[in-house]
Amino acid sequence: MATHLICTDLDRTLIPNGSHEEPLLARARFGNIFKYNDAKLAYVSGRSIALVEQGIAEYLLPRPNAIIADVGASIYHANDTGWEPDPHWHTLIAKDWQGQSWQSLIEYLTVIDNITLQEEQTNQSCPHKLSYYTPPDVNADELQHTIQQILGEQGFNSRAIWSLDEAKNCGLLDILPASVSKLHAIEFLAKTQDIDLCQCLFAGDSGNDLEALESHIPAVLVANASPEVRRLAMQGAKRLNNEDKLYLAQYQSQDDNGHYAGGILQGIEHFYPELYSA
Numbered sequence: 001m002a003t004h005l006i007c008t009d010l011d012r013t014l015i016p017n018g019s020h021e022e023p024l025l026a027r028a029r030f031g032n033i034f035k036y037n038d039a040k041l042a043y044v045s046g047r048s049i050a051l052v053e054q055g056i057a058e059y060l061l062p063r064p065n066a067i068i069a070d071v072g073a074s075i076y077h078a079n080d081t082g083w084e085p086d087p088h089w090h091t092l093i094a095k096d097w098q099g100q101s102w103q104s105l106i107e108y109l110t111v112i113d114n115i116t117l118q119e120e121q122t123n124q125s126c127p128h129k130l131s132y133y134t135p136p137d138v139n140a141d142e143l144q145h146t147i148q149q150i151l152g153e154q155g156f157n158s159r160a161i162w163s164l165d166e167a168k169n170c171g172l173l174d175i176l177p178a179s180v181s182k183l184h185a186i187e188f189l190a191k192t193q194d195i196d197l198c199q200c201l202f203a204g205d206s207g208n209d210l211e212a213l214e215s216h217i218p219a220v221l222v223a224n225a226s227p228e229v230r231r232l233a234m235q236g237a238k239r240l241n242n243e244d245k246l247y248l249a250q251y252q253s254q255d256d257n258g259h260y261a262g263g264i265l266q267g268i269e270h271f272y273p274e275l276y277s278a
Contacts, residue, residue: 004039004272005195007186008203008264010047013222015059016260020224023255023262030261031062037275042066042189044182046208048125049076049083070126071161071174071208072185089188093128096157096177102130108150114138115173134171136164147175163207183212201271203264216242220267223249223258
């Protein structure tokens with residue numbers, strides 16, 4: 001049985017598609033951890049399963065044992081032919097939306113200004129994730145509260161997660177069943193794999209990673225994260241008395257700047273030096 005579960009966000013965490021420089025050979029060294037150790041790998045992303053597969057191919061990422069896609073709204077396990085959705089997770093989260101899909105929620109949100117529905121083909125493929133674009137300077141707290149209130153009045157128990165896409169200079173708003181989050185999905189996956197949470201690691205960089213970053217699960221915030229996300233992660237971890245569970249990757253040398261996979265490696269070395277492969 002695997003001894004550890006390493007979970008990482010993709011865009012601007014493992015995938016170096018931000019403006020910062022990626023350390024040389026960092027992704028290859030990250031992949032070696034799973035070649036030479038008894039550890040499982042899970043990708044935890046806001047992407048759909050199709051876009052996760054695209055990212056794996058484009059950036060030559062190691063094949064994971066599991067994929068938590070759609071900001072936690074879907075879980076897939078690797079098999080011999082591809083990916084098998086986890087039916088138990090689907091059944092569990094469907095209750096929050098009365099067994100209905102995202103199409104049933106749209107009509108109630110037309111009263112809200114400054115939100116634009118994301119592309120259905122690429123970003124609305126999961127029945128339990130409804131995604132919008134917002135202006136980058138939107139009042140996210142107020143927007144999230146308004147959405148949850150509107151949907152709650154209709155009997156939908158939901159959560160709204162906002163993050164900033166710096167590359168596109170826009171906000172990303174994901175509306176999910178209340179029981180869905182990256183953190184909850186990681187906890188579910190670890191339990192089904194019989195791996196203790198103290199033997200897990202989560203790596204992230206953005207606003208929709210905060211709940212996991214500040215949680216009781218060991219976590220690393222890559223150095224290319226924005227100062228605001230860094231501030232919020234530190235603040236949240238302190239509030240929850242989890243400061244010792246959060247590692248902040250940092251510049252150490254020209255070859256180890258803490259960005260992307262380099263930051264994940266720093267976190268693995270910090271929490272699980274037995275896995276670290278230099």
